[in-house]
Amino acid sequence: MSAKIISGVEIAKQIREELKAEVAEMKEKHGVTPGLVTILVGENPASVSYVTAKQKTAHELGFYSVQDNQPADISEDALLSLIKKYNDDSAIHGILVQLPLPKHINETKVLYAIHPDKDVDGFHPVNVGKMVIGEQCFLPCTPHGILEMLMRSGAQTKGAEVVVVGRSNIVGKPIANLMLQKRDGGDATVTICHTRTRDMAFHTRRADILIVAAGRPKVITADMVKEGAVVIDVGVNRIGQTPEGKAILCGDVDFEAIKEKASMITPVPGGVGPMTITMLMKNTVQAARQAAGL
Ligand SMILES: NC(=O)c1ccc[n+]([C@@H]2O[C@H](COP(=O)([O-])OP(=O)(O)OC[C@H]3O[C@@H](n4cnc5c(N)ncnc54)[C@H](OP(=O)(O)O)[C@@H]3O)[C@@H](O)[C@H]2O)c1
Known part of the structure; x- marks a missing residue:
């Protein structure tokens, strides 16, 4: 059976509508x-x-x-x-x-x-530290977007085996940390893979939720994925150009083959990408609320 497609375009649209209403209320009431x-x-x-x-x-x-x-x-x-x-x-x-x-x-x-207090990208060490200890802070936008996608599409994270491929400061490390937190959308058992991992497929095949941020086109093939897994593809790789000069994009996973095996999967483009800007907006609204004591 073909996987359910988790549309970042749709979820981002939904969050933007919520933010628009929130901003209008903040303006009017406060x-x-x-x-x-x-x-x-x-x-x-x-x-x-x-x-x-x-x-x-x-x-x-x-x-x-x-x-x-x-x-x-x-x-x-x-x-x-x-x-x-x-x-x-x-x-x-x-x-x-x-x-x-x-x-x-x-x-x-x-x-x-x-x-x-104005670091809406969530890159300042104060915010990174607060994220790690589970305090209220600005979460980095791409991992924050992934979290929203998982929660809004009903993926079960509690007790799940989550495997993250990639350990960058902007995606791999923070998303691994967020999935580990003791709260809704977290509570997972997390493994992180990178270029020194000895047998990556051994780990990815165990994943209930596989999050891939390697920046390598189709580094994850169908034989590396468990039947029924949720697959989040963060990768954005430019693999060519259309005759009109538009970039042809591909993710880090072999989407066509894996969608026949996974239960849910994000496409590229139209998956994690549209969520990142939206989460920047969400962080800015949060910053304005905090500054005004709302
Ligand atoms: N959609 C969005 O909004 C968004 C946002 C951010 C990034 N991205 C995309 O996500 C991808 C990753 O971004 P990034 O900034 O995290 O990249 P990065 O800083 O280059 O990090 C890539 C990570 O993947 C690991 N890796 C690379 N090849 C691997 C392989 N064959 N097997 C196992 N691990 C491998 C690297 O391991 P080592 O540490 O050992 O080198 C590194 O930790 C890129 O395609 C980027 O364009 C998308």
């Missing part, structure tokens, strides 16, 4: 408008398109949104001063610096300069 600034350094085409999509969504949800474009040769000090300016601006609740930054700028220094 006079609070969530404010988001996206800072873009240089003109990397992929970064321009990500930032444009973030601004468009913020605008649609009724945020106060600022697009701050800076030249590629901005100094590190000038960028740090700019972040300080937004840290001190009470109309701005969320600050996003689009990565990657030019080589002469220390990314870590810049991300750490964002006040943890």
Whole structure:
């Protein structure tokens, strides 16, 4: 039987509707408008398109949104001063610096300069630490999106064997940690695989929920997946171009073969991708609520 497709497009749409209503109520009842600034350094085409999509969504949800474009040769000090300016601006609740930054700028220094209360990307060590100990914080957007997809599609996480492929700071490590937390949407037994894992298939075949964030096209084949597993494919790999010049994307799992074996699966595109921006918006609303004491 073919797997149920978990549509990130549909779930993201649902969450955006909820956020839109929440923002309208915050404005009307409390006079609070969530404010988001996206800072873009240089003109990397992929970064321009990500930032444009973030601004468009913020605008649609009724945020106060600022697009701050800076030249590629901005100094590190000038960028740090700019972040300080937004840290001190009470109309701005969320600050996003689009990565990657030019080589002469220390990314870590810049991300750490964002006040943890405005760190809607969830990359500041204060938020990472709070996430690990299970305190209220801004969760990193992609893992947060995966969590919402699992919960809203009714996947059973309690007691489940979850296998995560990939151990990056933005996807693998945080999603593994979230699945481990003692609460709804967590309570799983978690294994993390990476390039030094001796027999990856041994682990992936045990997974009730398999989350793949390796950045390698079709690294997971059908023989590596258990019958009835839930498969979340985070990978976005550009494998070619249409005659019109549009990128052809593929995930980290062999979707066509695995969908005949899994119980639920996310597609690429249209799976985890649309959730990431939406969770950035959710974090910004949360930041505005916290700032206003709501
Ligand atoms: N949809 C979205 O919104 C979204 C967001 C973020 C990322 N992504 C996509 O998700 C993928 C992963 O992103 P990332 O930033 O986490 O990547 P990353 O920083 O490159 O990390 C990849 C991880 O996968 C592991 N890995 C790579 N090849 C492997 C293999 N053959 N077997 C086992 N483990 C392997 C690496 O192991 P080592 O640590 O041993 O090197 C590493 O831990 C990319 O395709 C990215 O574009 C999508």
